[in-house]
Amino acid sequence: MTAPPQRTAPPPSLSYELYPPRSAASADTLLRTIEELEPTRPDHVSVTYSGDEARRAGSLALLDHLIARTTLRPLAHLTCVGSTRAELEDTVAALVRRGVRGVLALRGDLPEDPGTDRGELRYAGELVELVRDVERRHSAALAAGRLAVGVAAYPTRHPESPSFRHDVEVLLAKQRSGADFAITQVYFRPQRYERLVAAARAAGVTIPIVPGIMPVTDPRRLQTLCRLAGLAPHPGLAAALEDASGPAERHRAGVAFAARLARAALDAGAPGLHLYTFNEHRAALDLLERVDLPRVPHEPVPLDDLLLPA
Template identity: 60%
Template sequence: MSPPTFIDAPPRAVPAPVALSYELFPPRSEAACRTLWVTIRELEATDPDYVSVTYGASGSNHDTALDLVDRLQLDTTLRPLAHLTCVGGTAEELTGVVNELLDRGVRGILALRGDAPRNGSRPSGSLRYAQDLVELIRGAEARRSAQFAAGKVAIGVAAYPTKHPESPSEGHDVEVLLAKQRSGADFAITQVFFHAEQYGLLVHRARRAGVTIPIVPGVMPFTSLRRVEKLSALSGVAPDPVLVDRLRAAAGDEAAVRRVGTRAAVRLARAALEAGAPGLHLYTFNEHAAALDILARLDLPRPSRPLLAARHRAAV
């Protein structure tokens, strides 16, 4: 019997690099802009795969978001993932925004429903669900596919480790994620979660339902009790009472609060990675110190990019 060829031999498993990304939001003042760009330079040195740029409800910060996307592409090595919300926008309006993003060189979009209007009303013809926005983006892409050569637009969506406040059940949330996948989503980023087991349970539910796209855990550095409580109120996700008690006990000691919050975030990130998470998305709140603390404690396997490393050294 002839020996097996290289093609016949079973491939050796090679661990995949863990994806790394950050969330940024457009600055609201000149002082905030200066602080943000310090953060951007610090985070750029970690060579993330992309940075997401938030987009206000109904495009309330449209211009500043696009300005930040432009600067990231022109002045840094970072790849922007542009947020886009659909509630309150018509198909025509949103197609215009998508085309504007594509014109500016954006090739990654995080398609989100966005917060429903407080008065409950929506303009006639406005999109209702993120699934609709995914389909709209894919339609815009198809009409311009010749521009993208061998590439495509990467579309991300949100996933929920705990039940969405407007959802009847966690199972319904998974069905919604599956619908977004069927409409053309490439990956998902989770909303903030507070308990280590929640990410793994979400992935288990999703895989059983037929979701195959990567589900990246979104982790928040819990270095501000006020921020934790505010985010909890906005998202409807109850924070870990033990974490809240520890942050409250450390109040007044900035270093102690940072230690408590960073350790909690590292525990969540490690649990998610041990559950097979393909990446890590850090909600930075435009601050770099806590994000860098978390990374220093995780030692993520990252791809080697010699050209980018040389550019970083040259810039120092």
């Protein structure tokens, strides 16, 4: 009896995070970054969506640009804090009409003023369910397909969580609500990702968990990142950035540190990499060169090959 052919593992996925520009100068930088990252053929590019109405409008404009003028496939961030259910349903429907076929469903940051309206949905899992409800009502536009729905995962305990175990249970709840995959928040120690995956699998989480890697090449940016994420700076990375003789050495140190995290995650079985770019391409491209992430080449089919004989 002939043995069934063995299935080869898929190549690791690759994705980037971008955010809408806040000035004309930053818009030029972002357009250059998109131009430089596009040839790496990422599986998707996530676009952040938060803040005031102007920033949200900028997110939609960036999504439109990616869909209309590039080959990149956008994954739209969606946060539920401060929004009504009806507003969120309208937003998801508008994304579908724009051609978006993937959403990263997030709760979003709570307002500092406890008296501010926090919206009708309390958790990201409820947002996932809402996305699936809208999806069912727009099955014709989606050709009876599904939206890809991603969620956040936390290798280091979420600042508002009582425990790491609670974070794992929240991830499991998001999966049960309909999430397809998870992207981790930033972390600085390889063991954090490995521990998260092991604990999640033991709890029953089966969706892919993609490590989120951020090549940080500036000490002030590291401090800002850690403050926003509720993390303690890695002492080795902080020292390397502070002690560097100049921008070039800081760049090499930050990229090298991030590349070690990425390589360790892939060696541990990570399904791919998600790179937080700060809308800058150089560090992301240098990291990929160090990691040597395999990409399956794709050659477009010539038009002549599509023409049937008369």
